[in-house]
Amino acid sequence: MMTMSVFLLGLMTATGQAGPDQNLQMSDTVFKNVRVLKGIPVDEFMDAMGMFASSLGYDCSSCHSPEIRTNRDAFAIETPAIQRARGMITMMNSINRTYFRGEPRLSCFTCHRGNYSPEIVPSLALQYGELKEDPNAIVIFPDRNVSADQVFDKYFFRMLGGRERLAQLSTFVATGTYSGFNTGGADVPLEIFARAPDQRTQIIHLREGDGVKTYDGRNGWVAEEWRPAPLVTLTGGNLAGARLEAIMSFPAAIQNAFSQWQVGSTVIDDRPVQILQGANAGETPVNLYFDESGLLVRLVRWNKTAVGIVPTQIDYADYREVAGVKLPFRTTVTWTDGQNTLALNDVRPNVPIDSAKFTRPAPFKRR
Ligand code: HEC
Ligand code: HEC
Numbered sequence: 149m150m151t152m153s154v155f156l157l158g159l160m161t162a163t164g165q166a167g168p169d170q171n172l173q174m175s176d177t178v179f180k181n182v183r184v185l186k187g188i189p190v191d192e193f194m195d196a197m198g199m200f201a202s203s204l205g206y207d208c209s210s211c212h213s214p215e216i217r218t219n220r221d222a223f224a225i226e227t228p229a230i231q232r233a234r235g236m237i238t239m240m241n242s243i244n245r246t247y248f249r250g251e252p253r254l255s256c257f258t259c260h261r262g263n264y265s266p267e268i269v270p271s272l273a274l275q276y277g278e279l280k281e282d283p284n285a286i287v288i289f290p291d292r293n294v295s296a297d298q299v300f301d302k303y304f305f306r307m308l309g310g311r312e313r314l315a316q317l318s319t320f321v322a323t324g325t326y327s328g329f330n331t332g333g334a335d336v337p338l339e340i341f342a343r344a345p346d347q348r349t350q351i352i353h354l355r356e357g358d359g360v361k362t363y364d365g366r367n368g369w370v371a372e373e374w375r376p377a378p379l380v381t382l383t384g385g386n387l388a389g390a391r392l393e394a395i396m397s398f399p400a401a402i403q404n405a406f407s408q409w410q411v412g413s414t415v416i417d418d419r420p421v422q423i424l425q426g427a428n429a430g431e432t433p434v435n436l437y438f439d440e441s442g443l444l445v446r447l448v449r450w451n452k453t454a455v456g457i458v459p460t461q462i463d464y465a466d467y468r469e470v471a472g473v474k475l476p477f478r479t480t481v482t483w484t485d486g487q488n489t490l491a492l493n494d495v496r497p498n499v500p501i502d503s504a505k506f507t508r509p510a511p512f513k514r515r
Pocket of ligand 2: 232256
């Protein structure tokens, strides 16, 4: 999936400047022609675009002017599809308000299901066909015969020789390659700096400039060439997601990061997996998927947007031992705006890392 590929070409312009306070980047101040999705953070606005693309099976340019391929400002150009989509947001909000007590029960996906023209006639193939369960479903069916502690114990035990070994891993510096929708699939150099329990910085070295993603233990930022502004402060589920990614570098801390855990089961690629769903009040949950050996193979998290909830899926593979701890050397992140893969070559454990590495990055600068 390369839905964001059109977002790449020379799209960083003055419109991307958020003004003096980088913490208050709202859709209607950063963008030029926002009529409906006003007053929401920029990262959430972009997730709303991901919701649109994913729900309708569309690319950004299916609604936006073809000029976006060369000019970022062209996202503001009115098209019939944009006008239609605005009407759909209003319709959806009105149905949710009128029939679902204002709860976001209806989203673009509820009707569209990956199609620009929702089906009207029921499908006999669907009705009589094999039922296929989505392993990423946000609602799980709890299995009360297994406790979360049991699954965690197996995971921490399989991962290493136990929690003590894990506790001894306090930092790592990794190098490898990054490839994704914004590199046209090509490998570019990657560096990751991580410090327990929850600090992480990722730097990718693109021809256009360095793309940086940082979580400092409280705040998260992205300074990447494809974002709508040179520095985007992460909010809501995206901030929680950055924290989760940092915690997962030292996974022992994950168990206490959520106040409630439920166990379930499903199937990924025809193989049975156990699900641990972690929840904190007022937040979207996280799903962790463990294969039969007890290793973590997938994580799914969600972000609430003004037009519904969008998922992010992270797949872990190629586990190798570092300082006695098994770490995934291959991570694939898939979300509604694109997909990328991080492949590590070298991980140096317990090296000192300058704290400056985990502070707010400089805005993205074109080389
Ligand atoms: C289903 C149609 C649709 C799709 C697909 C879509 N958008 Fe949009 N986009 C809109 C609408 C509608 C608005 C205006 C929202 C409003 O007025 O509140 C908009 C506005 C924007 C803006 C703000 C432009 C400005 O300066 O005012 C940006 C940036 C943007 N979209 C980026 C994207 C990206 C990137 C993608 C692909 C991931 C995408 N859009 C996919 C419908 C769409
Ligand atoms: C209650 C059901 C429903 C919901 C919810 C819904 N749509 Fe639609 N949408 C439709 C129907 C029906 C059509 C007409 C399709 C046709 O003409 O074949 C349509 C058409 C569209 C079109 C025109 C497609 C084209 O290119 O011809 C766009 C764009 C669109 N919807 C965007 C959205 C977006 C964005 C959302 C979420 C904010 C949304 N829709 C939510 C039912 C829905």
